Amino acid sequence: MCTWTNTQSGDDFDWIRRQGGRTGKGPSNDHTTGTRDGYYMFVDYETNNGHTQLQSNLYPANPGFYKCISFWYYMNGINTGILTVLQLVDGQQNALWQLTGDQSNDWMFGQVPMSADKDFRALFDGEVLSNSATNDVAIDDVTVTDGKCPVTPYGAYIGPTFPPSSPLPTTLPNVVIPPGPGNCDFEDGICQYTLDPSGDMTWIRGKGLTDTDDTGPSKDHTHGTNGWYLYVESNDGNNAEEARIISGLLTPTDDNCLVFWYHMHGDQIGTLNVYIKDQGGSGPVVWTRDSEQGDQWLRGQIGIDFQLATYQIVFETIRGRGYRSDIAIDDILVENQHCHAVTPSPGSYPPFCDLESGFGDCGFDQERDDDDFDWILGAGSTGSNTGPDFDHTYGTQYVKFDFSSKSACK
Structure with missing residues (x-):
C-alpha cells in the first residue's frame, strides 16, 4: 500500500486492498489500468460496521506552504456511506473533504489542500451506514504534490463558503427587485418568466x-x-x-x-x-x-x-x-x-x-474588443471530425474554438 497504512487504533476495521469484479461488490475495474487485474483500496461493508481509516506517512512542517492530496474515488449505491479526508495535526483530526451517498457508477476525481505549517498526516475515513449490497466506497491512485489546490468537487468542501476576506453578502429584508423582463423575486408569481x-x-x-x-x-x-x-x-x-x-x-x-x-x-x-x-x-x-x-x-x-x-x-x-x-x-x-x-x-x-x-x-x-469571436464551453464531442471527444479531468467539459464557423481567430 505504498506509504499508506491502516490506523492501529481509533477506528473499527481496516481498509482492504483488492481487485475489481472478484466478489460481485465494489468497482468492477480499478482506476489505474481500467481492468479487473488492477488494485484499489475498498471499504468492506458486508462484514463491518462503523468506520475505517487509512493514514499517510508523516509530512514534515514547511510553514507557509501546502500539500495537495489528489485521488480517485468510487461511491455507488443507494445505501452508500461517507468518505472523508482528514488532516491529523498535533493529535487532532480535522475534516477537510467529505461526500455522502451515491455519487456515480464510475471513478471520480477528488483533491484537497492541506497546510504544511505543522507536521501532519493525511487520513481517508470510510464510514459504513448500511450492510446492504449497495454500499460501495473505494479509492485509488492517491498522489501528494507540493502546492495548494482547490477542493474538488466543490460540494465536498467542509468549512465556510466564503474565506474571511470575502464575507458572505448579508441578506436584507427590504431588498427590492424592480420590474423587468429578466427580474423576479417570485413574491407575486413568476413575473415575465x-x-x-x-x-x-x-x-x-x-x-x-x-x-x-x-x-x-x-x-x-x-x-x-x-x-x-x-x-x-x-x-x-x-x-x-x-x-x-x-x-x-x-x-x-x-x-x-x-x-x-x-x-x-x-x-x-x-x-x-x-x-x-x-x-x-x-x-x-x-x-x-x-x-x-x-x-x-x-x-x-x-x-x-x-x-x-x-x-x-x-x-x-x-x-x-x-x-x-x-x-x-x-x-x-x-x-x-x-x-x-x-x-x-x-x-x-x-x-x-x-x-x-x-x-x-x-x-x-x-475579451470584448480586440478579438473576432469567443471561446465556448464544450462537453463531449465537438460535433465535427476534429477536437476532443471528452475533457481531460472528468470526461466532461472543456473550452474550445469552433473553427468551422469563423473566418479568423486570435
Whole structure:
C-alpha cells in the first residue's frame, strides 16, 4: 500500500486492498489500468460496521506552504456511506473533504489542500451506514504534490463558503427587485418568466420547506419563511430529467450583469445551468453548478456581453440520481453594467481551472474588443471530425474554438 497504512487504533476495521469484479461488490475495474487485474483500496461493508481509516506517512512542517492530496474515488449505491479526508495535526483530526451517498457508477476525481505549517498526516475515513449490497466506497491512485489546490468537487468542501476576506453578502429584508423582463423575486408569481413545456419536469413556487426531507431550502432568500422562491421538486421526476424557465425578451444596453441566488442542498443534487439564448436557438451555457452546495442560499453572477440584438435567460435543472435533489432560485436581477462571473468565493480563484463550473469561476472572461469571436464551453464531442471527444479531468467539459464557423481567430 505504498506509504499508506491502516490506523492501529481509533477506528473499527481496516481498509482492504483488492481487485475489481472478484466478489460481485465494489468497482468492477480499478482506476489505474481500467481492468479487473488492477488494485484499489475498498471499504468492506458486508462484514463491518462503523468506520475505517487509512493514514499517510508523516509530512514534515514547511510553514507557509501546502500539500495537495489528489485521488480517485468510487461511491455507488443507494445505501452508500461517507468518505472523508482528514488532516491529523498535533493529535487532532480535522475534516477537510467529505461526500455522502451515491455519487456515480464510475471513478471520480477528488483533491484537497492541506497546510504544511505543522507536521501532519493525511487520513481517508470510510464510514459504513448500511450492510446492504449497495454500499460501495473505494479509492485509488492517491498522489501528494507540493502546492495548494482547490477542493474538488466543490460540494465536498467542509468549512465556510466564503474565506474571511470575502464575507458572505448579508441578506436584507427590504431588498427590492424592480420590474423587468429578466427580474423576479417570485413574491407575486413568476413575473415575465415562462415555463418551458418541452421540459420533463416543472418549476414551482415554494414557501418554507419543500415537500422532501433533507433537500431544498427551508425559507426564501430575502423574506425567510414568509417569502417565495422557485424550485424543482425532484420527488416528482426521474434521473436526468430537465426543467427550464425562460425570461422575457431583453435588449442589452452595452453590457448586462445577471445576479441571482441559488440553493442546492441534498446528497443527490444534480445540475443547475444558465443559458443565454437568442430567438433562433438555445444559446451557450454561461454558468453551471452541480452537487451538494450546503443548506444555504448562494450568489451567482454572470457578465452578459454577447453581441445579440435581443436575448433571453434560461434557468435549467437536471435532476440528480435520487429524490433528495431539489434545486431552487430566487431574487433574479439584470443590471446595466459589466461584471465577471463569480462563484460562492468571489475573488478567490484557484491556481488552475478545470472548467466544470465555467471559465468565469476561475477569473477568466471573454475579451470584448480586440478579438473576432469567443471561446465556448464544450462537453463531449465537438460535433465535427476534429477536437476532443471528452475533457481531460472528468470526461466532461472543456473550452474550445469552433473553427468551422469563423473566418479568423486570435
